[in-house]
Amino acid sequence: MTSSNMWLLRPLQERSTQIFLGLLTAAVVVVTILHLATPEGSALHVSAYTVTLLGKYLCYALLAVAVDLVWGYLGILSLGHGAFFALGGYAMGMYLMRQIGDRGVYGDPILPDFMVFLNWQELPWYWHGFDMAWFAFAMVLLVPGALAFVFGFLAFRSRVTGVYLSIITQALTFALMLAFFRNEMGFGGNNGLTDFKDILGFDLRSDGTRLGLFIATGIALAVGYVVCRGIVTSKLGRVSVACRDAEARTRFLGYRVERVQLFVFVVSAMLAGVAGALYVPQVGIINPSEFSPLFSIEIVVWVALGGRATLYGAVIGAVLVNYAKTVFTGVMPDAWLFALGALFVLVTVFLPKGIAGLLQKRRKATDDDGANAQEVAA
Amino acid sequence: MSVLDQLTNRDQVFDFLAPEASPVDVRHGPILYMEDVSVSFDGFKAINNLNLTIDDGELRCIIGPNGAGKTTMMDIITGKTRPDTGSVWFGSRHNLLNMNEPDIASLGIGRKFQKPTVFEALTVFENLELAMAADKRILPTLTAIMKPEYRDQIDEVLEMIGLQSLRDRPAGILSHGQKQWLEIGMLLMQKPRLLLVDEPVAGMTEQEMERTAELLTSLAGKQSVVVVEHDMGFVRSIAREVTVLHQGSVLAEGSMDQVSNDPEVIKVYLGEEA
Amino acid sequence: MSIYRLLARIVLAACLALGPMLATAQVQDDTARDLLKQLVEANQAEKLGLLKEISETGDERARGWLEAFRGGKLAVVEDTGNVVIVLNNRGRDWEIADALSGDNLGEMSRRDLETVRVNNAMRAQVDGILSVIDLTVTDPQGRLDAARNLLGDVDATLAEQLEARLAEEENADVRAMLANAIAIHRLEQGDAEAIDVLSGSLNPTARAALNTAANGDDPALAAAASKALASIEQKLKINHAAETLYFGLSLGSVLVLAAIGLAITFGVMGVINMAHGELIMLGAYTTWGMQQMLPGQPGLALVLSIPAGFLVAALAGIAIERSVIQFLKGRPLETLLATFGISLILQQLVRTVISPLNRTVVTPEWMSGSIMINEALSLTLNRLYVIGFALVVFAGLMLIMRRTRLGLEVRAVTQNRAMARSMGIKATRVDILTFGLGSGVAGLAGVALSQITNVGPNLGQNYIIDSFMVVVFGGVGNLWGTLVAGLSLGTINQILEPWAGAVLAKIMVLVLIILFIQKRPKGLFPQKGRAAEN
Incomplete structure (x- = not known):
């Protein structure tokens, strides 16, 4: 074990990470078994639809972990992480679009359907290369990372933080949404990218591929979690917390606060990009609505509900809120926005530490009880 | 500096060509040199033609009524505020006006704030760990490992500031005086050449004050220390050389007895009180 | 014959x-x-x-x-x-x-x-003849319209008649128009002198006639016509710029109206209210409600909506402050999230209770139509009213903040809460009043917006990001900054629009602001000094 990868291995020795990874693995394995081994129609059977739904939740969970990394540990409330998610998704969507080949409605071997429809003669330069999986997958990381780098470089260098930063991240995603709505951008405008056929040669509509994507998402979440945990338990993580709580002090200790912020912000954006890339093949579409400021701010409330600066809380929050959303929109769609709005208010006013805060309080209470009992026994 | 300059400047490209650590050049005497410094906020002159020289290894006290510009002076030295005019040099090589806060800190200027600022969410130990002199770039920080010798260094400082028993408690639970101590401890971990200490004994008991005085005087000689303080008793107990600031410039300089008999100083202070 | x-x-x-x-x-x-x-x-x-x-x-x-x-x-x-x-x-x-x-x-x-x-x-032909008949009506506007209709349709006989008419006509505008009509005819006949008459005209028909002459066979005539055309182009450019400026100011004053309430709650109090847009929406819906209650009197309803919209939004704002924001003091990011939740609830409330569809708010007669400055420039009245309204609201707020006891107390509380309280200022009361004021102004913005845009549940959402941008761009805590920022952003947007298209112009403005904030994080008019750092 060399010292340079120590930071990644450190979380694996941590009890909380072990528990998290254990639970995640168990969940993925149970779902896989229930999907494969039980007959359709059985009470225990998990349908392909449910598998994909769960896969979607896991994507959101990874996205929430990415947001918690910057908000919880660095104190940067990004209201634009949906943009990184969407960019990762578009990179994946472009790959899937190119994979369609001549099976599109217009049968053009190169141009995606919407370009033929718009009478475009040739592929725009930025679409080149996306027919190759490795290139597209690299872009999933690089495009959100590059945007985060440029944006963060400018913002952090000028010491834009707090509410200002939140507002301009929101403006950023809003501007991108408007841009992607334009047909001229070459990303399918309003309709986005859809009608995908297969990924890496696997048919996207087959149950096997869906299960595979679900498992891949589980693995991505596990890796993303360990990376984030590795960062926050390293000295750099403590420097992040230092930047969050006393930026000026950190600077006077000789740390380049803006570089710490930039590093963590870029890592977080890349994770969000990965989440978006895994999301797209599972839901089968990516369109500009993923850039909407509402979505980005919704992510923040998942994290707030789960409990900031815990990472596992972000996962709990993302899964819970999205499960609630699925239930609500099915039963009474009108009530969902009321519920979501109320959630924003209730969590911030009554549950500032989120569900994780409640868990910690209970654990602390039982610990103290145990300690007291021991003392009494002694 | 332009990119071309950076490329042609060979000691910036090749690390081994870079000057030795602690490159502060004090062969010519002063470690800090401020000349004709002025700064104004919305027309109000916070610092007005300030001239100040601190010698290497000196312990200097700076006193002055509220609004005399003491904190602004520290802001200028540490790179937080840019003066409108004047020059500030660290040793005879480093122009502080061209540098930002982390660079100045890395160069060896440590600062304790007027209001004690520690990282409340981190433990006392972690606070000191972050302050420790080390490679503070991103990747080295990410992959940093707590070596036994670092641990020993931290424990040594913990002992010096008397916070061993609170080693693993969050800094947020410390009392005001303890936070002051922790911050001084963090300064020590930085191993600075010049310490700027803003009101170190506010909120301390007599006993704690005495220990602080002891600590600061023991540092002088190896390091240069600049103390800004209101408490005249404390200043008298440690001061060798005192500078009186008034309305952003130096009013008087000398030993404590000299300045306290200076008619100008008496006028300013009595005027304040009256 | x-x-x-x-x-x-x-x-x-x-x-x-x-x-x-x-x-x-x-x-x-x-x-x-x-x-x-x-x-x-x-x-x-x-x-x-x-x-x-x-x-x-x-x-x-x-x-x-x-x-x-x-x-x-x-x-x-x-x-x-x-x-x-x-x-x-x-x-x-x-x-x-x-x-x-x-x-x-x-x-x-x-x-x-x-x-x-x-x-x-x-x-x-009939149109031409009708116009000749109309040249004799009593209403000067009618005569002017008739004369305009004749431009380009004048033949020799008609020209004679018009000459006669011109001699009798007393209204200067009508005279000019008649002269133009005759000159176009004479220009068609190759009369170079007619160019002098036409050279100042912005009328498209006159320009077309000059254009034909400029491309005609007679070199002298063509040269003179080209010269006249160039001067007209110049004039048109100025008029076009004036029009862009007008649209820009009009958009800008909308931005100012939307943002000025925020400049109070965010800029002065430091409270992030993401539901500000919905308070604007409430003001707009109040106007709609008023008009429903007073059918047939849209003007009266609109005038009454000004105090009503202010009250409704102010009360809603105070309710938000008391029920949520006061518990989140000193936690701006949490305030942002909670008020965002409130904005979702308010939007959905309007969708459920009223309708998800847009409502029509009637524009009273005295606000519709436009003022014609010249042939190429006319100003729509409703926008002119909105510009005026924005300026009045701004002046009113300035007066309140600068000249009243409340303004003094607000400034005291925001600069040093503890000190203000110890001097006997009831900080809580000041909070309520300030927030009410800021929210009420949002309601006023809604009343104004109902006259120029659709009133629907998403009305506020469309303005919230812009409003924040205006406040931040202008410099937080500075009402003048908000005014300048709003007007200039509106104008920049209008200047970019014809060149880049509406969506791209908006994107460019957003990017511009993002870059600007990074260059000057404290906006156009920052607050300086040590106090501002904390």
Whole structure:
């Protein structure tokens, strides 16, 4: 074990990470078994639809972990992480679009359907290369990372933080949404990218591929979690917390606060990009609505509900809120926005530490009880 | 500096060509040199033609009524505020006006704030760990490992500031005086050449004050220390050389007895009180 | 030329000369009937002459006849030979009226009627003739419109008539228009002097005539015309710039209105209220509600909406402050999230209770229409009102913040809460009033917005990001900054729009602000000094 990868291995020795990874693995394995081994129609059977739904939740969970990394540990409330998610998704969507080949409605071997429809003669330069999986997958990381780098470089260098930063991240995603709505951008405008056929040669509509994507998402979440945990338990993580709580002090200790912020912000954006890339093949579409400021701010409330600066809380929050959303929109769609709005208010006013805060309080209470009992026994 | 300059400047490209650590050049005497410094906020002159020289290894006290510009002076030295005019040099090589806060800190200027600022969410130990002199770039920080010798260094400082028993408690639970101590401890971990200490004994008991005085005087000689303080008793107990600031410039300089008999100083202070 | 026609010509000349008075004359019914019958039966070539003849009778009914002819509604009853005007030509039986007496003759089968055929060229001719008739109406605006309609359609005979008319006309605008109409005709005849008359004109027809001349065979004429055209282009450019500026100021004043309340709650109090947009929406819906309560009096309803909108939004704002924001003091990011939740709830409330669809708010008569500055520039009244309203609201707020006890207390509390409290200022009361004020102003913005945009549940959402941008761009805590920022952002947006398109212009403005904030994090007019750092 060399010292340079120590930071990644450190979380694996941590009890909380072990528990998290254990639970995640168990969940993925149970779902896989229930999907494969039980007959359709059985009470225990998990349908392909449910598998994909769960896969979607896991994507959101990874996205929430990415947001918690910057908000919880660095104190940067990004209201634009949906943009990184969407960019990762578009990179994946472009790959899937190119994979369609001549099976599109217009049968053009190169141009995606919407370009033929718009009478475009040739592929725009930025679409080149996306027919190759490795290139597209690299872009999933690089495009959100590059945007985060440029944006963060400018913002952090000028010491834009707090509410200002939140507002301009929101403006950023809003501007991108408007841009992607334009047909001229070459990303399918309003309709986005859809009608995908297969990924890496696997048919996207087959149950096997869906299960595979679900498992891949589980693995991505596990890796993303360990990376984030590795960062926050390293000295750099403590420097992040230092930047969050006393930026000026950190600077006077000789740390380049803006570089710490930039590093963590870029890592977080890349994770969000990965989440978006895994999301797209599972839901089968990516369109500009993923850039909407509402979505980005919704992510923040998942994290707030789960409990900031815990990472596992972000996962709990993302899964819970999205499960609630699925239930609500099915039963009474009108009530969902009321519920979501109320959630924003209730969590911030009554549950500032989120569900994780409640868990910690209970654990602390039982610990103290145990300690007291021991003392009494002694 | 332009990119071309950076490329042609060979000691910036090749690390081994870079000057030795602690490159502060004090062969010519002063470690800090401020000349004709002025700064104004919305027309109000916070610092007005300030001239100040601190010698290497000196312990200097700076006193002055509220609004005399003491904190602004520290802001200028540490790179937080840019003066409108004047020059500030660290040793005879480093122009502080061209540098930002982390660079100045890395160069060896440590600062304790007027209001004690520690990282409340981190433990006392972690606070000191972050302050420790080390490679503070991103990747080295990410992959940093707590070596036994670092641990020993931290424990040594913990002992010096008397916070061993609170080693693993969050800094947020410390009392005001303890936070002051922790911050001084963090300064020590930085191993600075010049310490700027803003009101170190506010909120301390007599006993704690005495220990602080002891600590600061023991540092002088190896390091240069600049103390800004209101408490005249404390200043008298440690001061060798005192500078009186008034309305952003130096009013008087000398030993404590000299300045306290200076008619100008008496006028300013009595005027304040009256 | 028959004696008859000569007579008619004299009558017309007299009628043009004597003005409106003589237009009331009537010719003999027989003559008129005869002419109209001929018109129905005549071939295309003859019709033109007949039309002129009819108009030259100076009969006050001629206008009605010509209009009926133009619309293909002049007809002859086949049995009796009576000339009638078709009032309603739907269905098998048509409702008709006697062309001469105007008596309603009831319905008649359309097979018994012979209508007159009319083509487009003929219609244009009729328009010209109608305009000549209209040149004699009493209303100067009517005469001006008539003269404008004649531009480019003047022939030699008409020119003569117009010259005569010009001599009599007293209204300067009408005179200028008549002169233009004559000059265009003369230019077509190759008269270089006419260019002098036309060189200042912004009228498109005049420009077209100059353009034709500039490309014509006569080199001297072409040169002079080109020169005149260039000066017109220059003038047009200025007018165009003025128009862009007007649109920019109008958009900017909307931004100022939307943002100024935020400048109070966010800028002065430091409270992030993401539901600010929904308070604007409430103001707009208040206007709609008022108009529902006072049907038929949109103007009165709008005026009443100003205090009502302020009150509704202010009360809603105070409710938000008391129920949520006060518990989140000193936690701006949490305040942001909680108020965002409130904005979702308010939007959904409006969708459920009122309707997810847009509501129509009526614009009162005195606010619709536009002021015409010249041929190329006219200012729509509703936007002019909004600009004025924004300035009034801004001035009012400035007065409150600078000159009243409340303003003083607000500034005291925001600068040092503890100190203000110890001096006997009730900080909580100040919070409530300030937040109420900021929210109320949002309501006012809503009232104004209802006049220029759709009133729907998403109204506020569309303005919240822009409003924050304006406040941040202008410098937080500085009302002047908000004014300057709002107006300049509006103008920049309008300048970019024709060049880049509406969406791209908006994106560019957003990016511009993002870059600007990074260059100057504290906005255009930052607060300086040590206090501002904390």
